[in-house]
Amino acid sequence: MARNENPLISIVLPVYNEEAGIQHTIEILENYVASQPEEYEILFVDDGCVDRSAAMIQEAEQQYDNIRLVQFSRNFGHQIAITAGIRYASGDAVVVMDADLQDPPSVIPAMVKQWQDGYDVVYGKRLQRDGESWFKKFSASAFYRILHRLANIDIPLDTGDFRLMDRRVVNVLAKMDEPDPFVRGMVSWVGFKQTAVEYERDERTAGTTKYPLSKMLHLSMNGITSFSDVPLKLVNVIGAIVIAIGLVYGFISLFTGFATLQFAIVSMFELFGISLLMVGIVSAYLYRIFETSRERPLYVVAKTSGFKHPRQHQPQPIIKKVKSM
Known part of the structure; x- marks a missing residue:
């Protein structure tokens, strides 16, 4: 499938209390996109931050015209923040990554290259996880392998949410109204032509992990109940x-x-x-x-900022008919 010669790439980053490192993240991403031939938008989703993360992103909007911000009314969760970012993104392709830069932007060119070669989904496959405890590494490895064995679809091993997706994949995901989304499983379920880019995950530059054991267990249970009987x-x-x-x-x-x-x-x-x-x-x-x-909405948006043009790729509302008795 031929790709746009001058594509717009959206980078979606869920943010939850990343005040300690968000300025560094913005600078690294802006330096990266300035050196690339493609056009980029950087879309942050404020997942109910209670620190200055959102304020710092808004300050950066005054300096960079490619920064967008979607602010939730409260904390709805990492996977839902990714879902909102996907729905608000305008790019021909959408890259999802964490705001702590453990998934390095230097991997994105390889993803874009595979996308230009015809792949619809290019996911990052972790070879190494620097800066994490042995328990986190062990539990993550065990989770991926258990889910891989139990799931009724092929969810690749050692892959998180760091990936590039073509617009037609994003359009399908945007219409999926799962109440507790497990994005990496949904991407596998959608199908299309998929491949991996291997990389070594970096150590967190600042702040602390937002995925303690309780949230990891919830994510694990959610993934299993979503894609396995x-x-x-x-x-x-x-x-x-x-x-x-x-x-x-x-x-x-x-x-x-x-x-x-x-x-x-x-x-x-x-x-x-x-x-x-x-x-x-x-x-x-x-x-x-x-x-x-x-049938509640997945999230509530308090406000948005940085969007210069009306969004072109929003999913139509899902209207469910009630059968008459």
Whole structure:
């Protein structure tokens, strides 16, 4: 597929309390885009920052005419901020990256080259993760491999949200109204022609991670429940195993008289725990259905700034018809 000879590339960066490093990020990105042949817009999404991040971005708008800012009314989450950025981006291609510059802009030219060669999605594949604890590296590696095995689509290993996407991919993503989006899985689900660019992830330049263990666990559960039905099938398997164990125990007790109060109590607690586990798995899927049924907007935008022209690529509102009884 032929690409535009003078394309506009949108760089989307979700921002949450990055005051310590946002000025450095802006300077690095502006120096980068000034040296490139393509035209660039840099679109920040303020995910409910409570520090001066948004104010510093607005100050930079006075100096650079390619900076855009979308401000949420509160914190809605990293994946939703990416979704909003994708919807507001005007580029022929859209690059998603974090504002802490752990995903280096120096990788973008290789992504653009692959895009110009005909690929619709070019994702960054991490070879190394500098500046992170052994636990973070281990848990991230385990998550990617578990998700890769469980998912019913091919989600590449060791890839985050750092990627370039063609406009036609972005248009499809913009129309997907998932209540708790898992963007990297959605990009894999969309399909089109995809390839990887390998890179070494840099150490965070300033500030602290915005993905503690609790958020990592939420992201993991969200990814699994969005793109795999294996846990639901596992409920059936566990149930069958428990029934089989109960039958075997009952058969042994009937013919040998083997039964003690302690064993009965332990068995009761084990069965109770397994039952709660299975209920929890089913509840996670039911909650996603509940979230979808409420039909709330994914986010609320308080204000925008830096946009010079009306946006051309906004998705049409999804109108859901209610069947008459």
